[in-house]
Amino acid sequence: MQNASPRIRVYQAADCPELTRLDVSKLGRAYHKIPKIISAKFDNLEARVGIFFLKKYRLNALLNNMTFDIDCHYKNAQIFSTPHGNIGFEINRKFLLSILHTYYGLSKEGNPVSLDLTQPVTKTEDRLKTKLGHELLQLIMVQEVLNETLELKNDYTAVIHQWSYSVRFWLEGYDEYCFSILLDAHHVDLLLATSRADNESSEPQAKNLSPEQVEHMFTNMPLTLTGRLVSINITVAQLLNIGPGDIIPVSLNEPLPVFIEKEQIFSSVVAEERGRLYLSEFNDKNSRDEV
Structure with a gap:
C-alpha cells in the first residue's frame, strides 16, 4: 500500500x-x-x-x-x-x-x-x-x-x-x-x-545532611519483606499433567527464606497467631542457601 x-x-x-x-x-x-x-x-x-x-x-x-x-x-x-x-x-x-x-x-x-x-x-x-x-x-x-x-x-x-x-x-x-x-x-x-x-x-539545591539525619533516613526507610512459604520441585511433564482435583504434595520451608526484592537477606520461622501468619526468629541465611 x-x-x-x-x-x-x-x-x-x-x-x-x-x-x-x-x-x-x-x-x-x-x-x-x-x-x-x-x-x-x-x-x-x-x-x-x-x-x-x-x-x-x-x-x-x-x-x-x-x-x-x-x-x-x-x-x-x-x-x-x-x-x-x-x-x-x-x-x-x-x-x-x-x-x-x-x-x-x-x-x-x-x-x-x-x-x-x-x-x-x-x-x-x-x-x-x-x-x-x-x-x-x-x-x-x-x-x-x-x-x-x-x-x-x-x-x-x-x-x-x-x-x-x-x-x-x-x-x-x-x-x-x-x-x-x-x-x-x-x-x-x-x-x-x-x-x-x-x-x-x-533550581532546588541539594542540602547537606548531617550524619544523624542520614542515619535517621536510613533506619526509617520502608522495606517490603517477602517470605517463600512453600516450594516444590517438579518436571515440566508433571506440570503439564496437573488437572483439576489433583493434590500437589508440598513441603513447608523450614526455616523460611526471606527476600528483599530478589535478594535473600535472612531466614525466619513462621508463627501463627489469631489466624494470621507472622515472621519470627530472624537469623542470617544458612550457608546451604548460598549459591
Missing part, C-alpha cells in the same frame, strides 16, 4: 506568525529566547516605566507592548559604552518633543504646543535624549533585565549603525510614541548568560 502524498498548507503573509531571522553568525546563540526572557518581566517593566515618566517628567505614560527585532539599522541612536561593549538608545522624536514641552510646562491644558517635526534638532533635544537614554537604560536594561550594576558612559566616538538586537517599547494610548534599546552582540551574550545563571540558581 503506497503512502499518501504529503499535504502542503499555504498561509497568507498576514496570517503567518512573527518569525525570528537567524543568519550564520547567530548560530549557537539562543536569540529566539530573548523575547521570552524580557517579556517575563513585563509587569515589573510596566510599573517602572510608568512611575519613571510620571515622577521625572510629569507624563502619564504606561507601557503597552514590546516588539523585538534582530539586525536593526539605526542611524542616529544615542550610544553608551559599558565594560562589555555598547548599548544604544533611540526615541521617537514626536515623543521626545512631547516630553520636552510637558517637562518645561510649555504644553498646558487649553494651550497645546504644536510639534513641528520639520524644525532642526536643537541642543536641548539632544541633551534630553542623552539624559533619557542614560536613565531608561539603567532602569530597564541594567537593573531589571541584566540584574547587574553597569557603568554607562556617553560614547561620542563610536559609530554604530547596525545592532544585533533591539527591543522597542510602545506606550499605551500613544500609537506613535515609542523608544528602543539597542544591544550589540556582547550584551546579547551577557543577557543570555544572565538568564542561564538565573535558571540554574532557581
Whole structure:
C-alpha cells in the first residue's frame, strides 16, 4: 500500500506568525529566547516605566507592548559604552518633543504646543535624549533585565549603525510614541548568560545532611519483606499433567527464606497467631542457601 502524498498548507503573509531571522553568525546563540526572557518581566517593566515618566517628567505614560527585532539599522541612536561593549538608545522624536514641552510646562491644558517635526534638532533635544537614554537604560536594561550594576558612559566616538538586537517599547494610548534599546552582540551574550545563571540558581539545591539525619533516613526507610512459604520441585511433564482435583504434595520451608526484592537477606520461622501468619526468629541465611 503506497503512502499518501504529503499535504502542503499555504498561509497568507498576514496570517503567518512573527518569525525570528537567524543568519550564520547567530548560530549557537539562543536569540529566539530573548523575547521570552524580557517579556517575563513585563509587569515589573510596566510599573517602572510608568512611575519613571510620571515622577521625572510629569507624563502619564504606561507601557503597552514590546516588539523585538534582530539586525536593526539605526542611524542616529544615542550610544553608551559599558565594560562589555555598547548599548544604544533611540526615541521617537514626536515623543521626545512631547516630553520636552510637558517637562518645561510649555504644553498646558487649553494651550497645546504644536510639534513641528520639520524644525532642526536643537541642543536641548539632544541633551534630553542623552539624559533619557542614560536613565531608561539603567532602569530597564541594567537593573531589571541584566540584574547587574553597569557603568554607562556617553560614547561620542563610536559609530554604530547596525545592532544585533533591539527591543522597542510602545506606550499605551500613544500609537506613535515609542523608544528602543539597542544591544550589540556582547550584551546579547551577557543577557543570555544572565538568564542561564538565573535558571540554574532557581533550581532546588541539594542540602547537606548531617550524619544523624542520614542515619535517621536510613533506619526509617520502608522495606517490603517477602517470605517463600512453600516450594516444590517438579518436571515440566508433571506440570503439564496437573488437572483439576489433583493434590500437589508440598513441603513447608523450614526455616523460611526471606527476600528483599530478589535478594535473600535472612531466614525466619513462621508463627501463627489469631489466624494470621507472622515472621519470627530472624537469623542470617544458612550457608546451604548460598549459591
